[in-house]
Amino acid sequence: METESNNTATQKLPLQGAGGARALLANVKGDRWIWLIVIMLSVISTLAVYSSIGTLAYTKGVGVESILAKHVFMIVLGIGLMYVSHRLDYRYYAGISKLLMIITIPLLAYTLFFGSNINHASRWIPIPGTGLGFQTSDLAKLALITYLARILSRKQENIKDVKESFIPIMGSVCLVFALIGPANLSTGLMLFGVSILLLIMGRISVKQISVVCLIGAVLLAGMLFLGSRRATHISRVKAFFHPELADQDKLFQGNHAKIAIATGGFFGKGPGRSTERNYLPEAFSDEIFAIIVEEYGLFGGIVVISIYLFLLYRCIKIVTKAPKAFGALLAAGLSFSLTIQAFANMAVAVGLGPVTGVPLPLISMGGTSILFTSIAFGIILSVSRDIDEPKKVMVGEIREA
Known part of the structure; x- marks a missing residue:
């Protein structure tokens, strides 16, 4: 009899754990596509950062795993902040x-x-x-x-x-x-x-x-x-428009980013096989898109670009359906900020703009950048909740009638 009761208790534990997970997922509201985008960007970020921090780890005298662990912790903390901010009414x-x-x-x-x-x-x-x-x-x-x-x-x-x-x-x-x-x-x-x-x-x-x-x-x-910083700003602009007259030190970062992209081919060299990560000073941050293209090729670059374009599309749908002006303006401003920053970073990597210090949202390694980007995503999701929940209320009222 004791053995049977112990077996029964043991069987209930996984069910209770599954029930807790279901309860947590039930509290995840808002546009599910945006949640999927965040997960995809987080996975891409983990892979790209792990591949590009070797030189940084060597310079600091620490293991690559310790830097990666801090980065993953910031991603997890960011997702937690996104969950909290999306639960708050916008x-x-x-x-x-x-x-x-x-x-x-x-x-x-x-x-x-x-x-x-x-x-x-x-x-x-x-x-x-x-x-x-x-x-x-x-x-x-x-x-x-x-x-x-x-x-x-x-x-x-x-x-x-x-x-x-x-x-x-x-x-x-x-x-x-x-x-x-x-x-x-x-x-x-x-x-x-x-x-x-x-x-x-x-x-x-x-x-x-x-x-x-x-x-x-x-x-x-x-x-x-x-x-x-006038000298820095002017030199960067001059180096972009007149590279033949610029000091080669000013072109170093941009040139190696272009080499990384050019040698990536269509499918890339493969995960962890980048060579330009050893030369690019900000391979894990400002130039991480170049590392992604080098390792995953044009195909990987198109995937990343498509994710940000799809994010903009989902956010525009939220803006057009938002019942209140504040929600629409809030979602529009935050989504424009995220996507403009993303495309500015990628434009610099491929040589379409002068060198800047703008990270790639939710992909570049960073601390406060990841956290505040996650909060911005959470606020957008909070606005999308206001679109979904009235529909559920109306369906419930119809069923009761």
Whole structure:
């Protein structure tokens, strides 16, 4: 009798575990295709980072496995944050956006003047006791997009009022750009471009948008000709347009990225067989797309491009079906930010743009970049929940009737 009861208890344990897994999956809401995209990008990231961190591990004097373990931990933590953020009703992010902006502006100012200076750029704030750095521009992207979505959705009745609507919008966009641009011009320009797209969607007049663009152009000119990194910015632009006149050191990264892509062929050299990873200084981050193409060929590159295009397609569907203006603007801004960043990174890798420090979302190795990208995905999923759940309620009401 005791043996039978023990067997019964043993049989119940797997069932209880399966029930817990089913309960967890039942709480996963939103667009299932976006969840699948996140999983696919995470798998690609793990493979590509593992293949490209050999030189980094040697330089730091640690094993490749320890760096990979930290990267996988950040991916898992990011998926956890995405799960939490997608469970929160997206309407709460309207209130959170004000708090984020209040925190972000002082942090950006502190980073610009007192942040860690790496590669002649002050972009990070060290986190005491962790050995990690916090890149404040990642928080700024999330804060500004949610804040603009909030203002544009709430000020539609007097959207053309200069004092009530235009000045707060123009001030927030230009201030964030002015604080990010001097140290991270590429990120600042992309965020400024996404902001302009949101202003167009939010029915801001052409005249007012032109004023914002004019002020942005003045700020850009100041950063290019008066900023502390003006020499770096100008040399990169000159190297892109006139490579024959540029110093070969300035072309080193771009040339080896092109070699990696050119030698990849259609199906690539195979996983872990990259040779250019030993030469590219940021093979695991800025130039990771070149490593993917080298190892998986043109086919692998097309797969990655298709995933980001499909992400944009799913997000556009969410934007068009969102019942509230805030949700539509929020999903649009975040999706534009992710996809523009992705294609900017890939364009640099194939030589279609000057060298920048923009990572490939959810694929490049990183800390705060992965975490805030995951939160952005979670917010988009939260907006998509608002589309799916009303349908389920309506179906339930019909059945009850």
